[in-house]
Amino acid sequence: MDRRVVITGMGGLCGLGTDAASIWTGMREGRSAIGPIVNSEFHELRVRIGAEIKALPEHDIDGKQLVSMDRFSVLAVLAAREAMRQAGLSSKEGNTYRFGATVGVGGCGWDAIEQTYRALLLGGKRAALLTVPKAMPGAATGQVSMSLGLRGPVFGVTSACSSANHAIASAVDQIRLGRADVMLAGGSEAPLIWGVLKAWESIRVLSPDTCRPFSADRQGLVLGEGASMAVLESYEHAAARGATMLAEIAGIGLSADASDIVAPTVEGPEAAMRACLADAGLAATDVDYLNAHGTGTKANDQIETAAIKRVFGQHAYSMSISSTKSMHAHCLGASGALELIACVMAIRESVVPPTANYRELDPDCDLDVTPNVPRERKVRVALSNAFAFGGTNAVLAFRQV
Structure with a gap:
């Protein structure tokens, strides 16, 4: 079965803004969100710039769920909720086993890992109880599933910097193959952590000032944090409910x-x-x-x-x-x-x-x-x-x- 797949909702957070509309406004205006990082401990870092989300928007994520979430999972859930709102969808409206999610993550829950190592090596303390479920790369997908009641195909995708595109491609496949009618797909990352930045410093690809793609005087990349999720639907499913189709994933x-x-x-x-x-x-x-x-x-x-x-x-x-x-x-x-x-x-x-x-x-x-x-x-x-x-x-x- 080869079904057309359309996008009916988008959500996102990054240095440019904390919703998809503000992110697009920043892109359209050519506004760079790159600047000094203020929310992380630096220690002896040389490169101290990035594209940081200065403050998260207000949200109502349940407290019991929140304590089990690293930052990259929080970002994914917030983006997924926004995408579902724009799509005008709720998993309660249909068979929840026909709604799924794929979230691409290049790394894992870096903050949970760093806090654990610091507790063990510097503080002589035990590892936090929820370190493993917070840090595992697939945590963001699981948290999105639990937050929105998605019981269909749900899995994480990890392929470094192409993770989000691979996650979206995998979600399209689930719909094309008839395994789901609706898939939330995208990516999330929160790498502005001392240990991660230090590791990237060692590769010697970080720019000391800003990111200048294709410019002759470019000096490297700059790291940022963020998440974006899109609601993907089969064309038939979206048309049947009168959804606004933003674009088609054609290939x-x-x-x-x-x-x-x-x-x-x-x-x-x-x-x-x-x-x-x-x-x-x-x-x-x-x-x-x-x-x-x-x-x-x-x-x-x-x-x-x-x-x-x-x-x-x-x-x-x-x-x-x-x-x-x-x-x-x-x-x-x-x-x-x-x-x-x-x-x-x-x-x-x-x-x-x-x-x-x-x-x-x-x-x-x-x-x-x-x-x-x-x-x-x-x-x-x-x-x-x-x-x-x-x-x-x-x-x-x-x-x-």
Whole structure:
């Protein structure tokens, strides 16, 4: 069974805002949320910038549930609740075994782990009772399921920086295969923790000032925290209840580099983009906007540009490209889900969000990356790239319904 899959609700939190509408407003305005981190202990960190959620919105998560949740799970639940509200859905309205969830997470409950290690090694105390259920990578999905009463296919997805796109792709598969009618899908990450930041420092890919994707003077990526979830439904289910269909997920392309644990190839991303177009039944010239992986590192941006040129040929110079990581930073397992908001809203409002902080042309990154200022243009089809450590690539195609 091959069923069309549409998006009927979106929710999100990141440095740009604590709901999907404010996140899109920030993207559309080209506003960067990158700045000094204020809510974490630094110790001897050298890099002290990120895209941080300064304060969570008020919520009514049950206290007994809250004590079992790490920050990444809280973010996922808040985003999922917002998405369900926008979709006008409740699991009580149908068979709860036909409602499921997939949440992509690049890491785990870092805060719970760090607090435990500090208690054990520095304080001579025991590990907290709920450390394991708070820290496990699949916790966010389980908490979303419990919060919203979802009893269908529910599982976590972990593939580093492509986790959200893989989670969304997996959710689409559940609907296409007839295992569910409604899936909540997206990603969540809360990496602004001392130990995590220290580990990223050691890789020497963190920028000391800000994220400048595709700009010749880029110095690396910036980490951010956030979550975004989308309600996916079969077209028939959404139409039967008169739901507003925001966009269609038209195609999915997955590939692996099978090369190096951290260094990307051109061939892997190229294969994923080609597979996505083929799955959607699209020609390269049908794509109006591409939300690039665009991390702001020297090698990644050059390799992604080369892969785009191979896939799109001369059309690569005609379509609009941008990296919204220049604004919400690299939220690791949540990035693709936040970028879904950019793609869907670009289609709905005919506005391409810019690549912020751009200053200098890199001859190796010479495509139209929509520098600094949003561009009005008709967007019928948008692609979203996600590439990750481990060489795992996931590309999604969104289409006007």
